[in-house]
Amino acid sequence: MSGSRARTRQAIVDAAIDVLGRNPAASLGDIAAAAEVGRTTLHRYFADRADLLRAVTAEADARLERATAQARMTEGSGASAVRRLCEEYFDLGSVLSLLFTATPASADPSCEEPAGCDPDFTAMVERGHRDGTIDPELPADWVQSLIWSQLYAGWSYQATMGTSRHEVLRLILRTVDGAIAVKAA
Amino acid sequence: MSGSRARTRQAIVDAAIDVLGRNPAASLGDIAAAAEVGRTTLHRYFADRADLLRAVTAEADARLERATAQARMTEGSGASAVRRLCEEYFDLGSVLSLLFTATPASADPSCEEPAGCDPDFTAMVERGHRDGTIDPELPADWVQSLIWSQLYAGWSYQATMGTSRHEVLRLILRTVDGAIAVKAA
DNA sequence: CCGAAACGGAACAGCAGTGTTCCAATCGGG
DNA sequence: CCCGATTGGAACACTGCTGTTCCGTTTCGG
Known part of the structure; x- marks a missing residue:
């Protein structure tokens, strides 16, 4: 069997x-x-705890990559791509807090999310800088940190408060949009 | 002695x-x-680990309260008060990640930060709703989550990247400002 | 300078998590 | 139905953290 x-x-x-x-x-x-x-x-x-952790991060990365692909980062304006990315990542659910909480203590060569972010992601942000939908003062690294922290905040917000999934996603999109938008003043 | x-x-x-x-x-x-x-x-x-943890959270809370007092939450427009609060909280340094990472597993009556936020904080946000400097769609709870997550993101951003303290604070203030601002569209 | 206070190291038992082995029970396809 | 695959429980040794005791050493204050 x-x-x-x-x-x-x-x-x-x-x-x-x-x-x-x-x-x-x-x-x-x-x-x-x-x-x-x-x-x-x-x-x-x-065999090991480490062995299980390897499998877990592999699965998490796989789901992450699938979500990333579905967000079509290379299409549309920079801001709209960021928005799609947030929507897809929010559906990751507990994978979110797993990846976010993942201690960099493992220290193996596969640095993963934390440092040096994805070239496609960087390209998306820089496209946003050019097309006027993302504040040019914000480096891609920071936009990445921003998105992750807000998604995580939303995840735990949903867990502690009784707020609905849909409502939390609305709040996240609203604040992320505002955060990356070109400033008026 | x-x-x-x-x-x-x-x-x-x-x-x-x-x-x-x-x-x-x-x-x-x-x-x-x-x-x-x-x-x-x-x-x-x-005596205990629990005993030490009690002292640690007491100290953290004391520093937090001092920072809160210095931010003068009741003065000026809602958004400017939020800005001052971010500046003061950012100086808390490692207390930030301690409070943020604090597991609610302790489950003792003193719920602390996570749920049900400070009345002064709520008042500040609602003042912002009225004076047109904070998006009325955002509940005070969410603004609080927002601020904490961005401060934590900034703290770890500073740790991993080599970015200067001052520059990170600038990024935080910029994105928090944008996130809570009233939306044009 | 002397005694008490403070400190650090060593050793110990207890406990929880881990990784392993062995065995009995159960399930499923041929 | 039957044999092999899969599973779960019990027991074991091992490790790292904890909390405690004991004792020798350092350090300050009177």
């Missing part, structure tokens, strides 16, 4: 994303429980 | 704020080392 293995493995990874998103220091026991799986079974699929 | 006790205690709390700001899961050994103090000495001042 090879299909069973894949399904169990996926359930563990999904549970890990969810649990680690809430608490990055969660134990393997917690993750196994969330996946409704014995701790023994978890170790059967992932 | 009573002055010595107070000085050592303060050194430990300061070091704890710094270390825990970077890594909320840091061990007591790490904190003691950062304070250039033996782990034994640390336990002489704080």
